[in-house]
Amino acid sequence: MSALIECRDLVKTYTMGDQTVRALDGVSLDIEAGDYVAIMGASGSGKSTLMNLMGALDRPTAGSLRIAGEELAGLDADRLAAFRNRTIGFVFQQFNLLPRTTALENAALPLVYAGVPAEERRRRALSRLEQVGLGERVDHHPSQLSGGQQQRVAIARSLVNDPKILLADEPTGALDSQTSEDIMRIFDTLNREGITIILVTHEQEVAEHARRQIVFRDGQILEDRS
Amino acid sequence: MNLISSLRIALIALRVNALRSALAMLGVIIGVASVIVLVSISEGTKRAVEEQIASFGANLLIIRPGSSMFGGRHGGAGTADPLTDSDVEAIRNEVAGLAGVSGEVNASSTVVFGGVNWSTRIQGVNPDYFSARDWTIAEGRTFSGAEDQSGRRYVVVGQTIINELFDGADPVGQAIRIGGQPFEVIGTVAPKGENSWGMDQDDIIFAPLNTIRQRFGAGIRGTQRDAVQTIYADIAPGESTGRVIADIQDLLRIRRDVPPGAEDDFAVGSLAEFIRARNETESQLGLLLAVGAAIVLLVGGIGIMNIMLVSVTERTREIGLRLAVGAKRRDVRNQFLIESIVLCLIGGLAGLVTGVGGTLIYAQVGQLDIAIDPMIVGIAIGASALVGVFFGLYPAHRASRLDPIDALRFE
Numbered sequence: 264m265s266a267l268i269e270c271r272d273l274v275k276t277y278t279m280g281d282q283t284v285r286a287l288d289g290v291s292l293d294i295e296a297g298d299y300v301a302i303m304g305a306s307g308s309g310k311s312t313l314m315n316l317m318g319a320l321d322r323p324t325a326g327s328l329r330i331a332g333e334e335l336a337g338l339d340a341d342r343l344a345a346f347r348n349r350t351i352g353f354v355f356q357q358f359n360l361l362p363r364t365t366a367l368e369n370a371a372l373p374l375v376y377a378g379v380p381a382e383e384r385r386r387r388a389l390s391r392l393e394q395v396g397l398g399e400r401v402d403h404h405p406s407q408l409s410g411g412q413q414q415r416v417a418i419a420r421s422l423v424n425d426p427k428i429l430l431a432d433e434p435t436g437a438l439d440s441q442t443s444e445d446i447m448r449i450f451d452t453l454n455r456e457g458i459t460i461i462l463v464t465h466e467q468e469v470a471e472h473a474r475r476q477i478v479f480r481d482g483q484i485l486e487d488r489s
Numbered sequence: 490m491n492l493i494s495s496l497r498i499a500l501i502a503l504r505v506n507a508l509r510s511a512l513a514m515l516g517v518i519i520g521v522a523s524v525i526v527l528v529s530i531s532e533g534t535k536r537a538v539e540e541q542i543a544s545f546g547a548n549l550l551i552i553r554p555g556s557s558m559f560g561g562r563h564g565g566a567g568t569a570d571p572l573t574d575s576d577v578e579a580i581r582n583e584v585a586g587l588a589g590v591s592g593e594v595n596a597s598s599t600v601v602f603g604g605v606n607w608s609t610r611i612q613g614v615n616p617d618y619f620s621a622r623d624w625t626i627a628e629g630r631t632f633s634g635a636e637d638q639s640g641r642r643y644v645v646v647g648q649t650i651i652n653e654l655f656d657g658a659d660p661v662g663q664a665i666r667i668g669g670q671p672f673e674v675i676g677t678v679a680p681k682g683e684n685s686w687g688m689d690q691d692d693i694i695f696a697p698l699n700t701i702r703q704r705f706g707a708g709i710r711g712t713q714r715d716a717v718q719t720i721y722a723d724i725a726p727g728e729s730t731g732r733v734i735a736d737i738q739d740l741l742r743i744r745r746d747v748p749p750g751a752e753d754d755f756a757v758g759s760l761a762e763f764i765r766a767r768n769e770t771e772s773q774l775g776l777l778l779a780v781g782a783a784i785v786l787l788v789g790g791i792g793i794m795n796i797m798l799v800s801v802t803e804r805t806r807e808i809g810l811r812l813a814v815g816a817k818r819r820d821v822r823n824q825f826l827i828e829s830i831v832l833c834l835i836g837g838l839a840g841l842v843t844g845v846g847g848t849l850i851y852a853q854v855g856q857l858d859i860a861i862d863p864m865i866v867g868i869a870i871g872a873s874a875l876v877g878v879f880f881g882l883y884p885a886h887r888a889s890r891l892d893p894i895d896a897l898r899f900e
Contacts (some may be wrong), residue, residue, distance in 0.1 A: 268534045320813060320893045348815025359810045359897065363505055375494055376815035420814070 265332070266293035267427065267459055268317060273326035275312050284358045286312040288482035289326070294461065296427070301462045301470035304479030311432070313479070314463050318351050319343045331427055348377050352421030356433035358413045360405040360420075366392060366400040370419040377424060391419035391420045395449055411442035418449060422458075431451065432463045447472045492827075499828035502800065503835075510832060513796035516789020517836030517876055518843060521869050523782040525844025526851060528865055531775040533858035541684070542761045548588075548724035549621060549761070550734065552580075552741070557755045569754040570745065571716035574698075577615065579744060580720065584736045586728035589617030592698050592717030596705040600694065602654040609650060611667060611694050613701025619645075619678070624695075629661035629676030637697035642672045642704075647681035647691035670704055672696065677744035686734040730759055786872060789836070790880035797829050797884035808888050809896025822889035829881025830874055837873025841866060 267292075275287040287309045294300055304310040313407040316328055319335055320343070328335045331350055338346065346352075347380050360369045371388035379387070395415040405413050414434065421429055431450065435443035451472055454460045462473060471478050478486040503510040554569040574592060581590040594613040599606050609861075618624075619631055632643045644665070651660055660674040681690040698717065724733050734757050741755050801808070808821055845861060852859040 315894050320811070341819075344812060344817045346813050347813060356899070359806060361807055361810070361815075363501060372811070373814040376811070376817070376820060381494075424815075425626050 265329070267298075267331060268292070268294040269327070269329040270313075270316075271329075273313070273316065273328060275309075275316065275321070275326040276324045287316070287323070290482070290484060292477070292484065292487075293458065294329045296459055297454070297457055299450075299460050299472070299474045301464055301473035301476045302479065303463075303465060303470055303476060304485070305465075308479040309482040310463050310479045311460040312482075314430060314432055314461070317461065319347045320354060344376075348373055348424060350427050352424065352426035352429045354414070354417050354421050354429065354431040354434045356436040358405070358410075358417045358437070360412070360413055360416055362406065363404055365402050365404060366397060366408065366416045366419075369405070369416050370401075370423055372420060373424045381464070388419065388423050391422045392416070395419045402420050409442075411437050411445060414438065414446055415449070418446070418453075422453070426458070427461045428461065430461050430463075433465070434462065435464070435469055437465070443469065450470075495824055495827045496831065498824060499831045502804075502828055503832055506800075509796060512834075513792050514789075514832060514836035514839065515786065516792040517833050517873050518789075518840040519785035520782060520876075521837045521840025521873055522788045522844035522847055523778070523785055523865050524868060525841060525865050526602065526847045527775065527778045529844075529848040529859045529861050530778075530851065530857065532860040532862055533852075534684070534775075536860050537858040543623065548726070548728075548730065549759070550722040550724065550730075551756075551758045551760055552576075552720040552722065552736065552737065553718070553756050553758075555756050571718070572720055572741075574715040574717060576741065577717060577720055577745060579740060580722060580737060581617075583740055584722070584733060586733050586736075587722050588725040589621045590725040591615035591618035591621055591721050593618065593719040593721060593795045594698055594701055594717055596701055598693060598705065600650070600654060601666045602660075602663065605654050607650065609655045609692050609694055611644075611701060611705065613694060613698035614695055614704075616723060617699050617723070618695070621721045624681075625679040626675045627679040628659055629674070631676055631695075632697050637699055640650055640699040640703050641697060642670065642676045642700055643697060644672045645676040645678060645695040646674055647678055647693040649689055649692040650694060651677060667694070667696075668705060730762075734759070736765055786876055790876040793829060793833060793876060794880040794884060796832075797825060797881055798887070800828070801825060801888040802886050804888075805891065805896045805899040808891050809893050809899065812891070812893035813897060818889040821891075822885045825880065825885035825888045829885065830877035833877030833881075834870065835871040836871045840873065841869035843867070 270290055270292040273287050273290040273292075274285065277284045277286055290309070290313065302310045302313065308319055312321070316335075318324055319330070319338075322338070322343075323336055326379065328338070330346075333346065335346065336345065362371070367385065367388050370392055371384040374384040374387060376472055389401060390397070392415075395418050397412060397415050397419065400408065400412065405416070408416065414437075421431075429450075434450070435446055438446060447469060450462070460473070462469065464470050475487070475489045479486060492683075552572065554571050566882050572592070577590055577592045581587065591614050595609045596613070597608065598611055599608045612618075615637055616631055616634055619626065626645070629645070631645055632641060636643060644667070646660060649656060654660070654665065655663065659677075661676060663674050665672055665674060676693075678695070684690050702714070702716075722733070722737065724730055736739075738753060741757075742753065745754060747754055811821060844865070848859050849859060851857065
């Protein structure tokens with residue numbers, strides 16, 4: 264049985280002016296299904312680049328990246344979009360909810376692009392909002408919700424398409440410590456229920472929630488501890 | 490993503506910036522409104538012209554002698570040798586595609602019935618004249634070719650004559666005197682009213698051409714006692730006007746011994762074309778207006794494109810998010826394209842209302858012919874949708890080419 268995520272000699276370079284930056288410098292890494300991983304490192308260490316690759320938002324310059332048995336290295340933009348839609352759930356630092364759109368519609372957004380009929384979209388988004396404790400506020404717009412509530416909507420959105428992997432990029436970065444703790448407990452619960460979670464964070468307290476911590480420096484893995 | 494969700498997203502996005510959307514639409518509104526006004530006016534003019542043409546005889550050719558040449562000097566129109574009965578016969582027999590041919594001579598005289606008299610035009614014509622000029626027989630009959638040949642003193646009278654001489658009563662069978670000579674009324678023609686320059690077309694008496702020529706000497710110049718002033722030729726439906734004109738010209742050049750290379754000493758004109766030419770100034774004005782409307786639509790479209798580019802930039806993060814959760818490039822492109830089309834369609838409908846209102850005001854103030862055709866609804870929707878697609882395509886394409894990572898990071 265192969266791992267859920269298999270990175271083999273992943274290289275990602277960017278060209279900035281006449282300089283080539285090696286953001287990822289030959290990273291090999293396996294993440295098993297059901298794992299709870301925190302990726303840490305200073306800014307520019309390559310952790311965000313790896314996150315983008317694992318989220319199928321970007322393609323590696325070299326190396327192989329297999330997620331759920333599918334090789335991503337050769338896929339075009341639309342195939343990557345379809346892959347993200349069925350396999351990945353995203354949680355962002357800045358929530359990225361659509362303004363002037365209800366929590367319910369925000370949570371249902373990925374299903375719109377999956378071609379799910381309206382009635383089923385509503386039902387599934389509602390059940391995910393209830394799961395994150397927002398069942399009472401489904402008709403509120405983001406501007407009527409607190410930061411913690413907005414992030415819950417975003418988590419409901421990331422779960423609505425039943426993804427295999429939940430990618431969270433500094434999910435508590437814009438929240439106070441109490442709210443952060445609430446959000447992290449939601450992640451803990453979700454992981455116990457079986458979903459694979461990968462967090463990018465620079466906060467040790469957040470990283471402590473994960474079972475495995477991977478520290479990056481200069482585009483390479485510095486430390487990988489469980 | 491289906492159309493209804495796209496439409497909803499578009500309407501929400503437009504409502505959020507209602508004032509900006511309205512201002513962006515303004516160009517489309519004005520553009521569509523001017524197209525509507527323009528179409529209504531030019532349709533109105535066209536219909537008025539067609540009505541005029543129909544009242545003259547839609548496919549009528551008028552043949553007249555041209556100007557004479559004497560020592561290199563042109564005489565006036567009609568100074569060349571007159572056309573004759575045999576020209577009428579030749580055209581009738583040798584030119585294909587004609588429904589009828591008639592000569593015409595004019596006289597004017599005083600007409601007397603009982604104690605009433607009235608001065609009017611007397612036209613000597615061949616029997617084909619009535620159908621060629623679209624005169625409908627209302628009562629009685631017209632004269633036959635044989636009655637024309639033998640110079641019978643029969644007349645067919647117009648409505649004004651009925652009113653003035655007979656006090657509106659049926660004149661068929663009555664005897665009248667024209668220039669002191671007795672004639673019998675054998676028929677009447679249905680009224681046509683005034684023509685476009687205000688002449689009463691019904692103030693007229695028709696008689697056999699030979700009768701008028703014999704009795705009143707009309708159409709006789711010099712020694713040619715078979716002269717006619719004008720020949721009317723009625724082109725049969727479906728025949729080519731240009732071909733018939735060319736055939737008549739060829740025939741008359743031979744008959745009148747016009748040397749090759751010399752100008753025709755006669756003129757073959759189409760009445761319909763004459764009237765259309767008279768309205769050419771109006772249609773050139775229409776062209777100018779059309780160019781103006783097109784420019785307004787163009788500028789309006791550029792406004793739409795500008796606002797759509799602003800919208801794409803403002804919503805870069807939204808686009809990034811949509812791409813991240815699975816929107817394909819075409820989903821994003823369609824979303825913005827639909828937004829642009831919706832924006833323009835709303836503008837188009839507002840323009841339609843404005844345009845119809847403007848047309849009605851124009852007709853009131855300018856006392857002009859207008860025709861509000863249902864097709865303008867199609868024009869308004871078509872023109873604005875076209876502007877929406879054309880000027881929305883580039884911003885939508887740009888949105889769809891965004892990189893999800895850069896878009897999500899956009900501040």
